[in-house]
Amino acid sequence: MTGAEVKQRIVKDSKGEKQNGIKEEKKQKYWEPLTDGVKWIEKYGENLENFFERLPEFISTFIATLAIFTFGATLRxxxxxxxxxxxxxxxxxxxxxxxxxxxxxxxxxxxxxMENFSMFFIGAHAVSLSTYFLIGGFLHWYFYMNRRHRAKEWKIQPDKWLSPELERHEVMVGTISLLIVGSFSAFLACYIYNGNPSTVYFQFDEYGWLWFFLQFPVIFLYADYTTYILHRLYHTPWLYKHFHKLHHKYKQPTAFSVTAIHPFEILHVQLTSCLPLFTIPVHWLSFYSVAIYVYYHGIIDHSGINFKAQWWQPWQPDAEFHDQHHEFFHCNFGFNMSLWDKLHGTMRKQNRAYTEDTYHGEAPSIDSPEGKAILAENPDLIESKVLQEEIPEVIQNIKTSKTEVETNKTK
Ligand SMILES: [Zn+2]
Ligand SMILES: [Zn+2]
CATH class of the missing domain: 1.10.287 (Helix Hairpins)
Incomplete structure (x- = not known):
């Protein structure tokens, strides 16, 4: 499908009606942040990728380092x-x-x-990019490359894989968004370091030891609940179509999907998570420990690998929880706690037919005519490992009736 065709389809989908030729031509003149932005990234990202591939490794590393350094220095x-x-x-x-x-x-x-901004800038990017590529790269090499033939042992969706195009796409979008949030983090760190107004403190017992330990769960609960709320907000039809849909291109997420989010959305989440730095007394250590925990789990939960929560983190759902969010779209909105979904009734329910068009954590029952129609029309759902395990008879019936229809056609 060409770029123009993709765009036409999205324009049609978003309007839910067929436009005539003239109207369509007019529509295409507008800049659509999602479609055009992604196409722009794809177009130039590939050229840049090819260019870098042709260079000897030490030169490309040198260029990248120089670019970051110059950028950092000029941004001072x-x-x-x-x-x-x-x-x-x-x-x-x-x-x-x-x-x-x-x-x-x-x-x-x-x-x-804002003294020493370039130092913070380089430091922030060095840490976030190396975490992203070292952990993401390791998981990719260890599981996706070396254990690809044994996917049933480790992969949450063992029969489905992200296409190589989408893999490249998520690394490109993920890196761009990471550079944006990394720059903001560097700005924030430098701002606080230089003693500009904030509520961050540096002596452990400045507000008492009780508060020092209490702020870990407070910051964690605040960050996780606000992220749940924002995530749910981005799953309402308009925001979803214009921003969050980009992150849901990856139905089988990998570690690199973690920051493959529209820059506007990822900044919005980051700004919200950073509010405690200006509203309540927070020690820098507790705040950034929580931030690192959240980032690390973001990678794990997007990895597509069957990671289980440890005994010391009873609040944490297994990686499967967010993987199912990518498989079934508008349910399981939480990240590091499934509590919010349980409270608000947005946990994925069994025997429901979820698709990208069933919003608000709701979906028709598979026993209803609507649910049956959705299942029959969505090959993705019929091939879903979760559904095959949960409702084997229903899936089998659909498969048999499909093959019957096909054999009748060939006759
Ligand atoms: Zn989502
Ligand atoms: Zn995700």
Missing amino acids: GEWVVILVTALKQLTGQTQNTTNATAILELFSSRNLK
């Missing part, structure tokens, strides 16, 4: 000066400037101290 604040002086030049306001000076003053050291 100089760009604001360049922007402001350029604005002055263009508008001819060489004497009394208003807006330009205001921007410059906001970023100047008098109001916002």
Whole structure:
């Protein structure tokens, strides 16, 4: 399918009606953040990938390091000066400037101290990119490459694999979004380090030992519940189609899917999770321990590998929980606790026919005519390991009636 065809289909799908040719042409002139953005990434991502593949490894590593370093160094604040002086030049306001000076003053050291930003920038990206590629790369090599032929032993969806195109796609989107959130983290870390206004403290007993230990569960519960709420919000039809659908391209997620999220959405989640840094006294160690736990589990829960929660984390669902979110779409919205889904009735229910079009954690029962129709029309559901185990007879009946129809046709 060509890019234009994909776009036409999405335009049709989102309207739920057929458009005539002229209308369709008009529609295509608008920039669609999801479709066009992804196409842009795909188009240029592939060229960049090919270019890097042809280079000897040490050169590509050198280019990447240099790029990050230059980016970090120039981001230290100089760009604001360049922007402001350029604005002055263009508008001819060489004497009394208003807006330009205001921007410059906001970023100047008098109001916002941002010393050593390049160090934070490089540090933040080094940590997040190496975690992403080391853990993700290891899982890919150990399971997806070496144990591919024994998928039944370790894979949650053993008969289904992400296509190589989608694998490349998730690494590209995942890296871009990681660079965006990493930059924000670097900014935040540098901002706090330089003593700008925040509620972060540095001495363990500054607010008493009780609060020091209590804030681990408080921060964890806050982060997990707000992420659940935001995730559910992004599963409402409009937000889903325009932003979150991108993350659901991967029906068999792998470790690299963890940050393969629309940049707008991932920043939204990050900003919400960071609110305690400005509202309640939090020790930096507890805050970042929780952040690392969440990031690590994000990787594990997207890995597609049958990882089980350990005895010391009774709140944590197995990796299968979020994997089923990718398989069945609008259910199991939680991440590190299944409690929220249980409370709000959005846990995946057995005997239901979930698809990308059944929103709000609800789906018709497989015994209803609607449910039966959905099952019969969705080869993905018929091939689902979970459903084959849960409702073997129903699946078998559909398969038999399908083969009967096909043999009748060939006759
Ligand atoms: Zn989702
Ligand atoms: Zn996911």
